Amino acid sequence: MPSASVLRLQIESALAHKIPSALTPAPKMVRPIAATGIEPLDNAMRGGLPVGAISELIGPECSGRTSVALSFLAQITVIGKVCAWVDVSNTFDPATAAAAGINLARLLWVRCGVSHPDAARARRDFVLPDRYFAPPPVKRGLHGGGFGSHPRNEVKGISDAVASLLQQETTAPRCAEPPRRTRLTQKTFEPNYPPSSTIRRQPSRSAKPWPRMEQALHVTDQLLQCGGFSAVVLDMGGMAPEFVSRVPLATWFRYRAAAERTQSSILLMTQHPCAKSSAELVLQLLPAEALCDEITVFTGIKSHVEMARQRFTQIADNILPLRKLPQSVNALSWHSRTSWTGRR
């Protein structure tokens, strides 16, 4: 009867050409980390987000996920590396990114599912009505200046003019009761651009997001295969969880392997966890609170985050104590302020 270790060796050597070290668990790795630029977050994560792994940022809308991602990218572009933003719902705002300190020349932005990227701004054809283009009637008579018609022609239209003075109101026979005054209809001036109410655009949300999600997943694959991008943000923060959760787990597994090979950090922004065990770090952002520091301007939000998962945390000591270890704080919060708010 061969021992278990012999069996294991046999199986491993038989599978060696397909799967290297099939039955040996992968060694624990202490990954290099990259700072996010948010001090409380970096302190809690002992330095920042892992390099060469998938980190997941989960949270509802308006919870501060994008701020974390942009702050992380800003730290990367400042040291001269390049990164990519795969934008599934076309929500990336370059102005905000620049305000967050990102060097836009070092950020590849891929917009998925946009059919007409160069659609010009809506043109409004402002055309004056035809009557304004008609030449003014030739003035006749003395008041039209010299060289007009002879003064004797002045009397030509006089009878019409007198008739128009004597309108029906004035000439019609009337009874004793006071005449009913017809109210003058107010003349309205309508804007002459096409009424907008008829052209109601359908919100793009109603369309099924599968094509753009598929595009985004393909693009991320390509970027990871190319290598050299220090961070790839897959922004699915605007997608409903029922769509995102249908991405096969094999995709995330593949991304994890590719990220490890090319040493790029994948940042996944979703509303619901989807990468499961492929994610090295999961940050769950809780609903934020609005800051009301000023009466006149919006000043920002207070984000709350919980570290839902962190693999391979470094244990300082090899000896396992009998008591439960003091757990590190895994819930923290910070203020994200708008760019127009001064330093506080």
Next chain:
Amino acid sequence: MSDTPKLYACLYAKEFPAQALLRLRPELHNLPCVVMDGEPPFQQICSLNTKARLLGMDHCMTRIEVDTFPNSVVLSRSIQTEAVTKGILLECAGAFSPHTEDLSEDTACICCIDISGTTNLFGPPEILANTLLERVRSLGISAQVSVSSNFHAAVCLAKGLSPRNPIQVIASGKESVVLAPLPLTVLDLTEPQKETFAFWGIHTLGMLAVLPEEELIARMGQEGKRLRQLAHGNCAHLFMPVELDFVLEELVELDTPVELLDSLLFVINVMLDQLVLRAKARILALASATITLSLEGGGSHSRTVRPALPSTDIQLWIKLLHLDLEAHPPHAAILAVTLHAEPGSTSKVQSGLFSPQLPEPTRLDVTLARISAIVGEGNLGRAVLEDTHAPEGFRIEPFALPARDSATIAPSQTQLSMRKLRPPETVSVRLQNSRPTALVYRERRYVVEHAYGPWLAEGDWWNQTLWGFEQWDIVARAQDGSLLCCCIMRDLMRDEWQMAALYD
């Protein structure tokens, strides 16, 4: 004048119309092929390959005679292809000496190279001839090379060499001996001259050389003297070098109109192969490639591909051209393909030891082209902000690895960012004292807790693209307690409330 002894190498490619057409068509090399020239129906064979000759075909056969040979491939002559191929041959010859003279005939390409004083550079004449022949063979042309100290002797010998023994070097002073067995056809004789010599029973240069000079002049004039000198191998020549432009261009005319791009790629592959070979001979790489497709119906379709760095990687070029043509397909069937390339230097850029890891430029080019094929052109790149307050105040430029660092300073505190909604979604807003108090967004009702605004912005009123907005920063809460921090806008042109962005 220098006292270096004169030395000439002559490159002779016979059956040139056939060779030029078959050069980029390796699939026809093992078939009997003939090239027909002339106006239909009076076409005649002007050139043919060895297989066809072995079958019994010959020059000046008519179309009907050719049709009696089964399995023969009939091509029509293309002067344009021949010109391109001749340019390539001359350029190849020009790599050995800038003194190159073009003596091409109707169906043969002859070029003579002045190789005096190149021994230190290319070795003795035998080695130079070998190298030249190898280069020409790599271009897909079979030729003969002869070397002589007399220009005309080299030309005559090259014409008389058999393909089995394609190289011969005439030692100085041995010209008449070597030329003696050659037939008179190596001289360009006129019909009366041919008749006269045939009448006299003169068939070889040796026989011509021994004719007494004065009597020959008395019968044939000064032309007779020249022919006798040619046969002796001591006729003087004034060398007239051609000036060559280095043009990387290949042309293929297709037999049948091609509609599938995939089948076109085989042709492009062969052409690129040749272009890269020629560029490499000058220690250059291809910087950009322009493909021009002549289409059925008279149009043409031209596309240019320019990767970040000059490259000689054929697979990269094929991939880039394929992706580009797939994104911009021609609208009709393709009749001919012209591939023009711009040469670029092959200098490699040394990255610093401590410089950050960046994508490899050539791989990045292919990746960007692939992504562009997935998401569509114009949907990837780097954003460049424009000096405007308009809502979409940016443009997208092609992504390239930045060469130098522009200083960007990360802000000291965490910035709240926006997620733009494109296109803006319509919201219904309830106003009180012209301030929003409640809104319905994505079929949920929110009660406004704080409304900051209105911030007015408008512009382009001098243009048709005029825009105007009234913006509000809103902090709202739904009935279930979820928070919504957003920026809503009232489009002043349409008088419509829109959700512009979410603070996230």
